[in-house]
Amino acid sequence: MPKPKLIITNVGNTLWRKVFKTDPNHDSKRLWNEIKNKELEELCQISPEINSLTKFNLDGTEKLVFITTNTSDSIACGEAITEYYQDLGFSAEKIIIENLKNTKQKTEFEKGISEYVDTLINTITKYTYSHDKYINVTSGFRSLIPYATIIGTVFKCHIFYLYEFSTYLKLLPPFPIDLNTEIFREHDEFFQKLDNDLIEKEKAMKEFGGYENLQKLIPEILWEEDGMIYLTNFGRILWRKFDSENPLALISKDVEKALNKSDELRIFLRKFLRGEGESDHHLHTYNGKAKCWKFPAENWRIFYIEEPGQPIKVAQILKHDDYEKYIKEPRDETKLQYKPIRIKI
Structure with a gap:
């Protein structure tokens, strides 16, 4: 018996812009009332999320997860789209990336990206053995696509997108790659601590047997700043993969x-x-x-x-x-x- 599908979809603000133009009153109930009686064909023209999922040929057994940024227009779209699929009988939920906001500050943006990485990994690993996993990168914040692609590759997910007004989905199957994660097994307790906090550079040097060995892990897995060591986003992805496959x-x-x-x-x-x-x-x-x-x-x-x-x-x-x-x-x-x-x- 085939497994049900988990489909994770990033949500942007296109639906709001198509319905209400530049109206700043981003109310999900208003948006839901506008779209709930529209024909599917019209919805596909105004929502890349609904359009891509429709082209995927859903059968009602899928678990749908919609990820929004912490902006009022993305949240309104995510809530309305989630309610649309719940009304059709789907198991659907919305997740907000709290730290991903409209900001030009590098540190705030990096916090948002880290939270997105954590959220995507946690969602995937929750359904690792119960569902086949798909990530829909058709819509949403474009800066998230590289991270979704990397995570999809590492965690063996299908990735799909619908380009512009194309009739067909582009589906990328899981890539058959296996990464060497022995570094995590050899330094298990260190990475457990690092997953939740920063570690002083001196302690990291002692863990890996000196500065030269520590430098071999920078900048791919670890990063050094102000005398502290932390996981890079790619390092966090690899660590979480190891942790999920070797709980x-x-x-x-x-x-x-x-x-x-x-x-x-x-x-x-x-x-x-x-x-x-x-x-x-x-x-x-x-x-x-x-x-x-x-x-x-x-x-x-x-x-x-x-x-x-x-x-x-x-x-x-x-x-x-x-x-x-x-x-x-x-x-x-x-x-x-x-x-x-x-x-x-």
Whole structure:
């Protein structure tokens, strides 16, 4: 059975300009009331977003995500287009890039680009195994296209666009490239910290064994400014790809012992991290702190703990007979000791 499609579309202000010209009162409800009764053919003439998605031949099963800049006209267009597709029965949502505004300040623009990169990656990785992924670069802020293209390439997404008044979409399939990300595995904790903060240059030099080795990563992955080191946008893309394909999990000592004894368990742990199976399986007699993940056609059960902003904790992986014994005793899996591990999925 084919996967449903995730389609991410950048939204510009063309729809507003076509309907209201230069009217500065950017109200999405006004725009929605203007377009909701228009014929599809007319909508395709005034909205590059609707036109390109129509040429894509949607069937109603797609997940649609519309990304707008933090400008009143783009937001109005994004809200009206989102409501249009929701009214048709689609699963559709709008995301605003808060830091991407009308500005000529370089630092503010770079903040906006970084937020766009993060948002696009987070959206893609959320649906990594459940959907086929498409990025629509027909419309929106033109400066975002190179970043969307790079991210699409790295994360194996289809990219498509409709050029001007062309009748046919240009569809670029995922590029078959594999990037060497061993640098991230070798310096895992360093890049985890760098993903959320800046790091002093001296600490970075110590991490990589001197200034000369650090310089090899500048300017492609890292950048130095005022004695501080941070990830470049391209470096962040590569790091997030590594992180999504090798998610960090915390495993108990029991799970560590079990994984060392059985390759089969690693297969089920990968399936679990990919979201296969049934989450939060209800147990009538269980008195513990963990949730239970079930694989319907298999005997394995995984007991796990989810905490906001933290790697998932895997407390136990048990076969049916062992798990029947396990749930009969009171448990507090939060008090177990856990060890970080990367699992390639």
